[in-house]
Amino acid sequence: MAGSQDTVAGPGASGGHATETDRRERLRRFWKSDFVRSSPFWLIPLLLMGLAVYGGIIWNFLISLTDYEGFLQPPDYSQLDFEMYAQALADPAVFSTGRNTFVLLVAFTSISLILGLFLAILLDRDIRQKGAIQTIYLLPMALSFVVTAQFWLWMYNFENGLVNTFIGLFGLGPYNWIGDPQLVLGAVIFALIWQFSGYCMVVFLAGLQSIPNDQFEAAKVDGASIIKTYWRVIIPQLKSASVSAAVVLMIFALKIFTFLYAMFGTYRPPKGTDVLATLMVREAFNLQHWAYAAAIATILLAMGLLVVAPYLYYQYKARAL
Amino acid sequence: MSQSTTSKRDGVARLLPEISYRRLGLYFVIIAFVAFFLSPIYTGLVTSLKASGAATTPFLPPTPGNFTLESWGQAFDQLARGFVNSFAMAIPSTILDVILGSTAAYGLTLVDWRRQMPVVLLFVFGIFLPYQAILVPLSDFWVNIFPLSEGLIIEGITIIPANERWGTLAELTITHVAYGIPICFLLFRSYYKTISTELVEAAKVDGASITKIYTRIVLPLSKPMIGVVLIYQFTQIWNEFLFSLTLIGSSSDQAATITLILSGIGADLSGVNFPLRMAAAFLAALPTIVIYVLFAEQFAEGIAT
Numbered sequence: 001m002a003g004s005q006d007t008v009a010g011p012g013a014s015g016g017h018a019t020e021t022d023r024r025e026r027l028r029r030f031w032k033s034d035f036v037r038s039s040p041f042w043l044i045p046l047l048l049m050g051l052a053v054y055g056g057i058i059w060n061f062l063i064s065l066t067d068y069e070g071f072l073q074p075p076d077y078s079q080l081d082f083e084m085y086a087q088a089l090a091d092p093a094v095f096s097t098g099r100n101t102f103v104l105l106v107a108f109t110s111i112s113l114i115l116g117l118f119l120a121i122l123l124d125r126d127i128r129q130k131g132a133i134q135t136i137y138l139l140p141m142a143l144s145f146v147v148t149a150q151f152w153l154w155m156y157n158f159e160n161g162l163v164n165t166f167i168g169l170f171g172l173g174p175y176n177w178i179g180d181p182q183l184v185l186g187a188v189i190f191a192l193i194w195q196f197s198g199y200c201m202v203v204f205l206a207g208l209q210s211i212p213n214d215q216f217e218a219a220k221v222d223g224a225s226i227i228k229t230y231w232r233v234i235i236p237q238l239k240s241a242s243v244s245a246a247v248v249l250m251i252f253a254l255k256i257f258t259f260l261y262a263m264f265g266t267y268r269p270p271k272g273t274d275v276l277a278t279l280m281v282r283e284a285f286n287l288q289h290w291a292y293a294a295a296i297a298t299i300l301l302a303m304g305l306l307v308v309a310p311y312l313y314y315q316y317k318a319r320a321l
Numbered sequence: 322m323s324q325s326t327t328s329k330r331d332g333v334a335r336l337l338p339e340i341s342y343r344r345l346g347l348y349f350v351i352i353a354f355v356a357f358f359l360s361p362i363y364t365g366l367v368t369s370l371k372a373s374g375a376a377t378t379p380f381l382p383p384t385p386g387n388f389t390l391e392s393w394g395q396a397f398d399q400l401a402r403g404f405v406n407s408f409a410m411a412i413p414s415t416i417l418d419v420i421l422g423s424t425a426a427y428g429l430t431l432v433d434w435r436r437q438m439p440v441v442l443l444f445v446f447g448i449f450l451p452y453q454a455i456l457v458p459l460s461d462f463w464v465n466i467f468p469l470s471e472g473l474i475i476e477g478i479t480i481i482p483a484n485e486r487w488g489t490l491a492e493l494t495i496t497h498v499a500y501g502i503p504i505c506f507l508l509f510r511s512y513y514k515t516i517s518t519e520l521v522e523a524a525k526v527d528g529a530s531i532t533k534i535y536t537r538i539v540l541p542l543s544k545p546m547i548g549v550v551l552i553y554q555f556t557q558i559w560n561e562f563l564f565s566l567t568l569i570g571s572s573s574d575q576a577a578t579i580t581l582i583l584s585g586i587g588a589d590l591s592g593v594n595f596p597l598r599m600a601a602a603f604l605a606a607l608p609t610i611v612i613y614v615l616f617a618e619q620f621a622e623g624i625a626t
Contacts, residue, residue, distance in 0.1 A: 041428030056455030
């Protein structure tokens, strides 16, 4: 661009005619470039996705700076301030839901990863009916949160639930999993682990299968035990699989709303399970505090960025995107 | 006769050393996890076949006198509208997502132009966005700025007739297309990166245009990935709930999708009708379960990418 401007603005020593053809030639080359020629393929999806995603984020941020409430009158964009953010930071509900979000994020992500890795190692050991077993382990991932929430609501039923019946065999319980604020977050996390550990297993299995067999053989020759082989040789090589699975799980943990809504049937989940994502949707669609909800959504987005941005940067540097 | 017996015995003998305690332990753990993953589904299934109010042990199948398909019939009646709505929304949005994801990935992967990485990053970041960050503007857009449910008339020509039900479903379909593009883009991109560039380069040298390379070479090669993306994306959209809740709002709405109806089924002031809920959960999950069982490998591939 700068080059073409120089030629146009430069002294007309070489004659106006030459610059004119020069410019035409550049324009012709530009229209024939791969950038322009491939644009019909990616421009429409980019515009549609870009407006929905990035336009939506910017618009949401603008709304969070207004005092928009209810749908009766449009938001007043002439008076913008950070009042909603100040209100959110002072709100004890934001603090407690933030804490629950953090607990859920850490416990759900780490346990799902560990269990998924364990399942992948089990299935990587030359098992019969491996395909069928893998299908069963991954089956919960094919189900909607609304469906799995129905199943787990019944599992946790105080009188007739399978969970209390099972632990009753060991002389424990029964516990009121849903009604007790001390237990309900753990119960939700457990159900989510049930749904997502199969996903972790698939990611780790793909990683394990890319590790050549002779590494096991070499370790065997060296007299290393199976556990030692995995711990010292195999698991360190699964770093990139672990990172990408962890990012996906953490994003799920941050935005988890559907499971809680479907399980408890209201915008307000029982005490102990209210997370930022449910607080945001409740403020918006139950109480019509649009600006306040938008501010909480921006906070949630910032937390997501903290997880995703380093990951994408790392992937970009590693040329893995 | 005797020969076959000896060979059989040989077979057993060869098998024996394999059956070590370690191996038995391994299978025991694997089967225990099979039970763990199936138990919520199994207990849901047996419950759905029992008469409501029959408080029995949660893992035993119904006794002959207790067996009834009544809950399944009731669930189907209540979900029928949701089936129609969910198919009407999920099929077009899945197909559009596959088309847009594939063309975008082609233009940004196999056509190699400088400085395309920032554009690629824009697409990829869209996958990791928490939907909460766009919910308020999204509903503002469809309610106040561009309400398709009130019809779309441009210069006196009715493009979309005013119809609460189908208009709302059209809004939902467009929403799903827009937010489904990033993941479809990434799935196709990771696949296109494995296509040998020699083939594309050779076609280019032969003077084939970018469009021709796509329709003649890339699209036919994409068949397996198109299958993966169709299966994965249909499942995602069918199972989606938050957009349905925010754009439709109530399970009694004419446009209510199947997940929205399911979330409110079988619950009233007197408590939860679990057999009805379980039957409804199975019915709502049926299309995705069928697809999953038939194409488990493709589904796993979509998920692992």
